[in-house]
Amino acid sequence: MLRSVEGKILQITQENVILDVNGFGLDILCSGSALRLCEECESVRLTTYLQVSESGITLFGFSSELERDVFLKLITVKGVGGRVGLAILRTLSPSQVVRSIVASDIDTFLQVPGVGKKTAERLCFELKRHLSEEMIAEFAEEEEIIPTMLAKNTVAAALRSLGFTQNEVYTVMNRLKREMGAEFETAKEEVLLKQALRELKRN
Missing domain, CATH: 2.40.50.140 (Nucleic acid-binding proteins)
Structure with missing residues (x-):
């Protein structure tokens, strides 16, 4: 191998x-x-x-070997081939993947291009049973990513409820991440939502 x-x-x-x-x-x-x-x-x-x-x-x-291990677990899920598994790891860090599975956080997986609701549900349901205690413990002390994930998920859900497509939401969130730099990681929900709506109206 x-x-x-x-x-x-x-x-x-x-x-x-x-x-x-x-x-x-x-x-x-x-x-x-x-x-x-x-x-x-x-x-x-x-x-x-x-x-x-x-x-x-x-x-x-x-x-890293850890990232490879997360990938191998992802591709065991029906509908997640190698390219989709890699798309997940281009959008999310391994720690975000593991935490999203543990928390059954479907919205985080919906940020990934090519991942629909059914696949996101399968990822959370099927993989929760297969995560080792060691893998979960590897990210146990990384609590700082949780507020950022929750803020982004809330804004993404709000945009979808306003009628924007998943692709539009993904595109605008990634554009804001590039334009805002480090500020994106600490921005409050209302700031992200206001900026996202401004970008969507512009386009």
Whole structure:
């Protein structure tokens, strides 16, 4: 099994990296945190998972063994293939994934493109029984992410109740995250909602 690879980065896109490993160019689909480890022309070691299916062979890259373990649990759920599992880990951190499962927080999963309500419900229901105590304990002290998650979920739910589609909500929340920077993580619900509505009206 191909558990990890190390090489020089030839190219980086929004979803993958091309890694030169002893003269072989490996195309690796990466999680968000794995992509943040990469810089062109620099060397990097990525934790990997090689998936062989009817559609072909795909190599997935992660920043840690823990993130890989979360991914492997995600893809056991019906309707969650490798690409959807990776989309989840580009939108959410492993700690957010685990906490959302434990709390049955469907709205957090609905932020992910390609994840509908039924899939979000399956993720919360099916995986809750399969999370190990060690995995849950790994994030037990990261309480600071909870207020941010709750604020974003409340705003997302409010926007959907106003008739905006899930895709519109996802797009505007990600735009605000880019534009507001660090302020996005500490902004109050009313501030986020006001900014989101302003952006949606503009477009």
